[in-house]
Amino acid sequence: MKSKPRAAVSRSGRFTSGPADEVAAFTESISFDWRLWEHDIMGSMAHAAMLRKIGILTPDEARDILKGLEDIGSEIESGCFHWKPELEDVHMNIEAELTARVPAGAKLHTARSRNDQVALDIRLWLRDEIVELTGELTQLQRALVALGDRYALVVIPGYTHLQRAQPVFFAHHLLAYVEMVERDLARFRDCFERVNVCPLGSGALAGSTLPLDREFVARFLHFTDVDGKPRITQNSMDAVSDRDFIVEFCAHAALLAVHLSRLSEDIVLWATTEFDFIRIADSFTTGSSLMPQKKNPDVAELTRGKSARVIGNLTSVLTLLKGLPMTYNRDLQEDKERLFDTSDTVRRCVRLTTGMLGQITVNEKACADASSDPSLLATDLADYLVRQGVPFRQAHHAIGGLVAHAEASRKSLAQLTLDEFLKFDPHFQREALQIFDLNGAMSRRVVTGSPGVKQVRKQLARWKRALGKSAP
Ligand code: ARG
Numbered sequence: 001m002k003s004k005p006r007a008a009v010s011r012s013g014r015f016t017s018g019p020a021d022e023v024a025a026f027t028e029s030i031s032f033d034w035r036l037w038e039h040d041i042m043g044s045m046a047h048a049a050m051l052r053k054i055g056i057l058t059p060d061e062a063r064d065i066l067k068g069l070e071d072i073g074s075e076i077e078s079g080c081f082h083w084k085p086e087l088e089d090v091h092m093n094i095e096a097e098l099t100a101r102v103p104a105g106a107k108l109h110t111a112r113s114r115n116d117q118v119a120l121d122i123r124l125w126l127r128d129e130i131v132e133l134t135g136e137l138t139q140l141q142r143a144l145v146a147l148g149d150r151y152a153l154v155v156i157p158g159y160t161h162l163q164r165a166q167p168v169f170f171a172h173h174l175l176a177y178v179e180m181v182e183r184d185l186a187r188f189r190d191c192f193e194r195v196n197v198c199p200l201g202s203g204a205l206a207g208s209t210l211p212l213d214r215e216f217v218a219r220f221l222h223f224t225d226v227d228g229k230p231r232i233t234q235n236s237m238d239a240v241s242d243r244d245f246i247v248e249f250c251a252h253a254a255l256l257a258v259h260l261s262r263l264s265e266d267i268v269l270w271a272t273t274e275f276d277f278i279r280i281a282d283s284f285t286t287g288s289s290l291m292p293q294k295k296n297p298d299v300a301e302l303t304r305g306k307s308a309r310v311i312g313n314l315t316s317v318l319t320l321l322k323g324l325p326m327t328y329n330r331d332l333q334e335d336k337e338r339l340f341d342t343s344d345t346v347r348r349c350v351r352l353t354t355g356m357l358g359q360i361t362v363n364e365k366a367c368a369d370a371s372s373d374p375s376l377l378a379t380d381l382a383d384y385l386v387r388q389g390v391p392f393r394q395a396h397h398a399i400g401g402l403v404a405h406a407e408a409s410r411k412s413l414a415q416l417t418l419d420e421f422l423k424f425d426p427h428f429q430r431e432a433l434q435i436f437d438l439n440g441a442m443s444r445r446v447v448t449g450s451p452g453v454k455q456v457r458k459q460l461a462r463w464k465r466a467l468g469k470s471a472p
Pocket of ligand 1: 029113118328330332333334
């Protein structure tokens with residue numbers, strides 16, 4: 001293996017040669033951590049401003065550094081910055097380039113290590129990601145509510161064990177996901193609180209002997225609480241090795257991915273010829289290379305599939321951390337690809353699911369046919385007997401007998417006569433035959449949280465109010 005000369009900004013003096021090529025390729029992270037550039041520059045600007053405040057940089061030096069960082073930022077943004085893999089990572093690339101342009105750049109790394117720098121960069125990056133993701137999740141909720149609202153009168157069978165169980169409004173089914181996403185949102189907001197703490201000033205692991213103003217840096221970078229008070233880490237060793245906030249984010253993302261996967265599964269089922277409850281517009285489906293008639297719900301399938309890698313990322317990060325001695329270890333470099341992939345994947349899934357929901361039409365006839373199955377109201381019939389004073393277990397047994405009788409006589413429950421009813425329980429009266437009226441059934445469900453007409457309307461109205469008007 002050949003070795004390369006060492007760059008100006010590296011650990012220099014201690015080494016007589018650079019790492020061998022294959023070692024450099026193995027240890028580099030620039031190929032993926034370059035995307036932290038904006039946050040790295042922001043962090044460096046805060047650090048430079050602080051070094052000026054405490055007198056380590058002169059005002060001129062600080063100004064030159066800020067200007068140099070700004071220029072580098074513009075070049076990276078416009079795509080003309082030359083990244084050097086031999087400089088290992090985003091931090092060294094930017095610092096080396098700055099130092100080549102601005103002599104004072106050599107002072108920028110005072111009282112700073114890449115260990116607290118990378119911890120800072122990830123927190124800054126993740127803060128922005130969480131803000132974007134929560135906005136996208138709200139859009140997803142709006143799309144679910146809008147679809148439910150568009151078909152507010154449509155009833156479908158609700159299922160347990162994937163067997164028809166009881167009728168529910170289509171909107172009620174969708175609102176279940178709005179509730180799940182609301183809890184996801186709360187978890188991400190809570191996670192934000194622990195991401196939003198500034199680790200800079202922790203050095204490599206043991207802080208600094210220089211009189212750093214950590215509160216200044218925290219304020220500069222908006223690491224503040226609701227009262228505007230700076231939030232800084234309280235233990236340097238914890239600060240450079242803590243990745244709890246990444247685990248939390250990946251865990252919340254995994255649960256979100258599972259929610260999206262379940263919704264996708266419902267959509268895949270509903271779009272089958274067997275269910276035929278919905279149509280997904282062509283723009284959100286794909287064809288088969290062999291079977292000309294096929295229209296596949298690939299967006300939903302891939303969203304379901306991608307939950308696997310999000311769950312895998314959580315497992316990877318946990319496994320990465322579990323055996324690490326204090327404090328920073330190079331293993332931690334492996335956190336970023338898992339984190340980036342997690343955020344990219346869930347954000348993409350959320351956006352595409354939102355788009356797909358806007359492109360779904362409901363086959364109201366198929367839904368009406370499926371929900372007109374009178375056996376969906378067998379429980380209502382048992383409730384009828386309960387109202388007549390029959391103990392529920394006895395009522396359940398009687399209706400079970402009635403269902404078996406209907407099956408044996410190849411009739412639906414609604415086709416049975418009062419005389420047949422009375423063979424199974426003497427408390428039936430003529431009005432019992434009205435139980436199978438679906439509209440009546442849906443207005444009987446008045447308990448909070450149940451899929452009754454009034455309840456679902458109330459829930460739709462509540463969510464529309466909470467989410468604002470701008471449906472996608
Ligand atoms: N690229 C490294 C990472 O992602 C930055 C920190 C390197 N620190 C070190 N002492 N080698 O973790």
